[in-house]
Amino acid sequence: MNQKKRFQQKKYKNTVALIYIHTYNNTQQKMYKDRTGCKFMKAAIVGATGYGGIELIRLLHNHQEIEHIAVFSSSQEGKTMAQSYPHVTEIIDETLETIDAATLKEYDVVFLSTPPGVSAELSAELVPETKVIDLSGDLRLKRSDIYEAWYGRKSAPNHLLQQAVYGLSEWKKESIKNTSLLSNPGCYPTAILLGLAPLIQEGAIQPEYLIIDAKSGTTGAGRSPSAMTHFSEMNDNFKVYKVNEHKHTPEIEQQLSDWANKEVTVTFTPHLVPMTRGIMATMYAPLTEGWSTEKITALYESVYADQPFVRVRENGTFPFTKEVYGTNYCDMSFSIDERTGRITVVSVIDNLVKGASGQAVQNMNLMFGFEEGTGLNTIPIYP
Numbered sequence: 001m002n003q004k005k006r007f008q009q010k011k012y013k014n015t016v017a018l019i020y021i022h023t024y025n026n027t028q029q030k031m032y033k034d035r036t037g038c039k040f041m042k043a044a045i046v047g048a049t050g051y052g053g054i055e056l057i058r059l060l061h062n063h064q065e066i067e068h069i070a071v072f073s074s075s076q077e078g079k080t081m082a083q084s085y086p087h088v089t090e091i092i093d094e095t096l097e098t099i100d101a102a103t104l105k106e107y108d109v110v111f112l113s114t115p116p117g118v119s120a121e122l123s124a125e126l127v128p129e130t131k132v133i134d135l136s137g138d139l140r141l142k143r144s145d146i147y148e149a150w151y152g153r154k155s156a157p158n159h160l161l162q163q164a165v166y167g168l169s170e171w172k173k174e175s176i177k178n179t180s181l182l183s184n185p186g187c188y189p190t191a192i193l194l195g196l197a198p199l200i201q202e203g204a205i206q207p208e209y210l211i212i213d214a215k216s217g218t219t220g221a222g223r224s225p226s227a228m229t230h231f232s233e234m235n236d237n238f239k240v241y242k243v244n245e246h247k248h249t250p251e252i253e254q255q256l257s258d259w260a261n262k263e264v265t266v267t268f269t270p271h272l273v274p275m276t277r278g279i280m281a282t283m284y285a286p287l288t289e290g291w292s293t294e295k296i297t298a299l300y301e302s303v304y305a306d307q308p309f310v311r312v313r314e315n316g317t318f319p320f321t322k323e324v325y326g327t328n329y330c331d332m333s334f335s336i337d338e339r340t341g342r343i344t345v346v347s348v349i350d351n352l353v354k355g356a357s358g359q360a361v362q363n364m365n366l367m368f369g370f371e372e373g374t375g376l377n378t379i380p381i382y383p
Ligand SMILES: NC(=O)C1=CN([C@@H]2O[C@H](COP(=O)(O)OP(=O)(O)OC[C@H]3O[C@@H](n4cnc5c(N)ncnc54)[C@H](OP(=O)(O)O)[C@@H]3O)[C@@H](O)[C@H]2O)C=CC1
Pocket: 046, 047, 048, 049, 050, 051, 052, 053, 072, 073, 074, 075, 076, 099, 112, 113, 114, 115, 116, 118, 135, 136, 137, 185, 186, 187, 219, 220, 221, 222, 223, 224, 351, 352, 355, 356
């Protein structure tokens, strides 16, 4: 009997029959569902000292199924989380552990909130023994030549790229449920793809003329200070960066091409704005024949009717980033310009929640058969 099964048997032998004789398959997922509220999951976070990591801690700490959160670091082993983040003093008393595949395999789920290159190596050692959710871009692109061209580094082995399920939670829920290797989408692609999905899937826009303009808060760049993001460079400023060379471009194109059933290329221009969290994506494209405000409204409402974290606003009532702050929501609205025949779609997310750790927890919920919104049902912090 392996470590994980021993743990579950020890903890639950008096309360939950059979829990330890199942392996990771649909049967066990059903059992997880049956055990809602038992709090027996053990989660590990690699890269816990980063912004994605501390946000995972915030969300998992309040998650009713998580019994234990272990934290791992490549540079601060032996220190406590409170040494990195005093705001978790007396809330999270875990000590940062050395990253080691054998230890990580003891956990039910491992979050890799690490820079590019780490998960390409680590996830190969962890799946299928445990479930891995990778927040980095290592496993999002299916073609290694495209990864290498845009990331400027060697890609993960092809079999891992093919095995990983791209976890835009609102789609491919069945694939997400059945995978051990989940690749969490990038922050910009999450806001952009959710905003464009109904239009591209229905052929309502001409994708060859699609232009995407997006703005991010500085936490999108992680915790390490840089000349790009530090206060005196960013305060009272507004920056454009990586024009026509941002690594999220092929990620957006890959998914749009899949939905459109033809190759789609986009102009994507990211900007940095002096705020802590938030992404606003503004997308412009010419409509195809026959679409009106009423038809597009009905389309968005039907596509997102059963998606708990997508809120379609009344036509023309555009969302602001603060209206999703600290939450897993993606809010959106659109307007059609009758003069030009173009539609403008605006979507907003919190980059650290729906754009990273929140979507990772949503995907974990799907992978383990929990209710999709478990641990994520909070009201935005406003103002
Ligand atoms: N910030 C955001 O809005 C989003 C981020 N992402 C992606 O999520 C990942 C984490 O981002 P974020 O938290 O913002 O970045 P941070 O820079 O804030 O944190 C990254 C963490 O990775 C750890 N790390 C560094 N080198 C290694 C290594 N060689 N092996 C293992 N761990 C290492 C560091 O912790 P330590 O030194 O303690 O090991 C660090 O705290 C990145 O891939 C990022 O691109 C995705 C979507 C949105």
